[in-house]
Amino acid sequence: MALALVATATLAACGGDTPTGPKNKSCTEDPTQVKCQPPTDTFPSTLKGMAARTGRYFGASIYAGFRSANSAAYDAILAREFSMLVAGNDMKWDAVQPRRDAYNWFWGDSMVAFALRNGMKMRGHTLTWHNQVPAYIRSQNWSADTARVVLTEHINGVVTHFQGRIYAWDVVNEPIDDSGLLRDTLFARSLGGTAFFETVFRSARAADPAALLFWNDYNLETPGPKQDSTVAWITRLKAAGVPIDGIGLQAHLAITAGGSGAAAQQVYFATLQRFASLGLKIHLTELDVRLPVEGGGTVELQAQNQAWANIIGACRLVSACEAIVVWGVNDGESWLTPGNVRKPLLFTDDLSKKDVYYTVLNALR
Secondary structure, X not given: OOOOOOOOOOOOOOOOOOOOOOOOOOOOOOOOOHHHOOOOOOOOOOHHHHHHOOOOEEEEEEOOOOOOOOHHHHHHHHHHHOOEEEEOOOOOHHHHOOEOOEOOOHHHHHHHHHHHHOOOEEEEEEEEOOOOOOOOOOOOOOOXXXXXXXXXXXXXXXXXXXXXXXXXXXXXXXXXXXXXXXXXXXXXXXXOHHHHHHHHHHHHHHHOOOOEEEEEEOOOOOOOHHHHHXXXXXXXXXXXXXXXXXXXXXXXXXXXXXXXXXXXXHHHHHHHHHHHOOOOEEEEEEEEEEOOOOOOOHHHHHHHHHHHHHHHHHHHHOOOEEEEEEOOOEHHHOOOOOHHHHOOOOEOOOXXXXXXXXXXXXXXX
16 A cells, blocks of 8 residues: 655644855756765765664655555655654544544554565654644543543553554653743643653553653754753653653754754754763654745755755764654645745655755765
8 A cells, every 4th residue: 555645734743054155056957066966986875875874764754644646656765765754643642542442553554564664663653742632632621540541541552552663652742832831731730740751651661662762842953941941851750760762853944034044053963962961862853944934045945955954964973863854755745834835845746856855965974
């Protein structure tokens, strides 16, 4: 069964100096340019091959709810370019357990089977989140005991079903708000933050001792109260023996008009080093780099390329950064709209490689 999922999709789901200089031709205009050529000599010519040279994975999220007229080509790109897959929506709570007494494994199982057939690792996304939850959870006001039972049931059911087939789970997704405070969610409110985190991570570890367990969030790539709070929480929890193996940096990066909005490589490097010092593995879990909503000209496109190079270059410099996952394959399936204007991914909708593909390939080198 093809998993090709190219088309517009929605998904519930900033590096470098601003470039200057004369207008550069795109690879479409002049494919003979050096930047448009894959690295030569003994270097691999695929994203996964180049990442594997340094012991890393290069992955992509995929979506079940969309079909392509050219599904075989899409699946071929997945198999050729990527060594890790993530179910963009289809392992979230509302997808796999729409009712407390009912599970739906079809798409999750299909994606896992595709990954295993093609020698890929599979990331599970996500066991808990404040969005995309089923109706039987929304607007509840449960006691701590009830909340713990429901939460543990879900994690045991899902992780046990996929046991031995998932390399890493995003156990918590976006648990800290933009101000650095614990997000006000049903389970955090009912259990309290410490008990919530202890319950979910310990339950996941018990259900599949071999799977890596991740804390996943956005806006952690640069310094600020959210990053500080996340570090403090994880430090306390790990000191108490809570099994947190890794941090997922979503890395939804943005270029603004004029080419600003991107951080320098050193900023990303310092962040990765900070989390690595906690003894965590690091995955860039939802990487994309978007242009302004009105699109971009030469300056913005150069800045976009630099941002890709900066964050991947930072990952290359930190051994704990073992996986890079892009949040979609082609622009049209991005959660960012309009995807064909903001151009956040590596392939066009006809599955052609964009200039940024070659930027990423060379950054992995």
